[in-house]
Amino acid sequence: MYKLERNKEIAKRVKELTRSGVPVKQIFADIQSYGMAPASLTTFYKYYGQDMESAKAAITSAIGDKVINQAINGDPDAASTFKSQELYLRSHGGWSPKSTEQVQEVGDDMEEAASAVDALMSLLGKNSDDSEE
DSSP states (O other): OOOOOOOHHHHHHHHHHHHTTOOHHHHHHHGGGSTTOOSSHHHHHHHHHHHHHHHHHHHHHHHHHHHHHHHHHSOTTSHHHHHHHHHHHHHHSOOOTTOOOOOOOOOOHHHHHHHHHHHHHHHTTOOHHHHTO
16 A cells, blocks of 8 residues: 655646636546545645645736736726726725715814704794894
């Protein structure tokens, strides 16, 4: 019986299929024709999980570079630029088109009390201008 090891040819095939977007179960099935192929998904992940992750990271990096470059340097009138900006802001900026921020200037307690008194006097028909006469 032989000891199972990581095989460079299998690793190459795993990376190639991962870059093409092939699901893990299909990659696992595809490599079974190799003599040193793992017999279980657990063993497959043990030896080739890092190969799949590095292929996914390379794809994400390449696409991310294009999206961010488009968002920053794209034509402001192009729909693709807006979509790139929106995607980035949604995924990394916490932005949502439905979220709004309400900003209200807050005065000190004296200003608020004076404003409340003025509002009450106005409702009673007493203007501060009338009391000075």
